[in-house]
Amino acid sequence: MNKAALVYQDLLQKIDAEVYPIGSYLPSEHQLCELYGISRETGRKALATLAEDGYIQKIRGKGSIVIEHRQYEFPVSGIVSYKELAEKLHIKTQNIVYDYQPDATLPVADFTSLGIELTEAPVTAIKRVRVIDGEPAIIDKDYILKSVVPEVPKQAAEDSLYAYFENQLGLTIGYATKEITMAPATDEDREHLAISKGAYVAVVRSVTSLTDARAFQYTESRHRADRFSFRDFARRTKK
């Protein structure tokens, strides 16, 4: 890990431990240089990341003040795998694969020189129910491009897809785009989420890409309304 990331971690840990409580100021950039034996720019990078993640607010002429930061809330926030979150929050969760299609196809947008073209691409299609504290809360429908991941063992889906991609295959996830909407529950939703007729679900559609910019996974998550929560931190930027 690089120096800036190490300083970031150390400062974050001290913020969590209230060595630097909410409302207090972190050491100045010059002090960070001496404390950690780093250059100012390196310290500034650590501070910039803390600001980006919503832990501090930098104030010119004054310093970096620790601001209130709400922890991750289940189940959608940033791009963290379901299992990582569950472990972080010490929640009992279960993963039931109720549909597994190793040889399906999916229409995929292809960016050719002249506009967008739709082509049928081979995918592995997986449907899962996420059970939280004994109650079914989320349906996940995953479609994984075979051109990037030739096969996805059923066992990987029952455990953690992210762990399989990153630890087993050595792929590195880069970024994802997400869209959240609301929709009336379908028959499939009602069956697996145990909800009544006329109820609504939160639908989260996302496309995940690797660090080399290859999009390889499309996911549709359907959440029970009473269990759904999404938290976000945004900065006002004038550009």
Added chain:
Amino acid sequence: MNKAALVYQDLLQKIDAEVYPIGSYLPSEHQLCELYGISRETGRKALATLAEDGYIQKIRGKGSIVIEHRQYEFPVSGIVSYKELAEKLHIKTQNIVYDYQPDATLPVADFTSLGIELTEAPVTAIKRVRVIDGEPAIIDKDYILKSVVPEVPKQAAEDSLYAYFENQLGLTIGYATKEITMAPATDEDREHLAISKGAYVAVVRSVTSLTDARAFQYTESRHRADRFSFRDFARRTKK
């Protein structure tokens, strides 16, 4: 504006104009130095911001590739004022203030040395209906701390609160935390949003702070389910 921001804008404009289409590479960092007469670190800052905002993906050893970027979708994304979004998307919108309380109070969390204390703080309370293309779509309930903004004219609420804070008062908005949940529609929702019994609404609660880290505004937005959409771009970070 600083050099990095100027380069950011110029590159972004060229991405939009497809001088650098999706899938192509931007000029290398060394080339940016010559093109814009800047140092490498300055160019890297522009690129880092483009990556943060989801326009490019940097690949070590290769370059910065332009990736697909979905435009803002109405109505919640980042921290942009309602009016700014409406103008950007050329949407006909109307702003009806149906409740205006210049002298209300709100329980506010106070972070003392020993835990959190709730105190009643004087606020201006405003309730508005956002009408999009002739249809009521959102209810906004705003509570603005009088200790920061002594008074909010009704006219400002009918126009744009952000414009009033930033242009009239010279305040600079820094950041906001948001939480999205779903809830059954209340009588108030049904009355102003013209929806039927048993329907659901998307609830967006947010706290907005200034750049000096003073939280000064609490907002609860209630969206008609069929009009609600939220888009997000997230990077996978290993820390």
Added chain:
DNA sequence: GTTGACAACTTGTCTAAACAAGTATATATT
């Protein structure tokens, strides 16, 4: 007491340089 200038802090911006590390291509070797 109030004001104003100053000094000493803070963060913001920008530069030039060096080295590490990943990618791609041409070239020589087998």
Added chain:
DNA sequence: AATATATACTTGTTTAGACAAGTTGTCAAC
């Protein structure tokens, strides 16, 4: 033909320094 190697690109990390600009307290002048 296949393989290894050199090398010329790319981005990633880190440093040391300079100057700009916002904040705060001190102190002299009024």
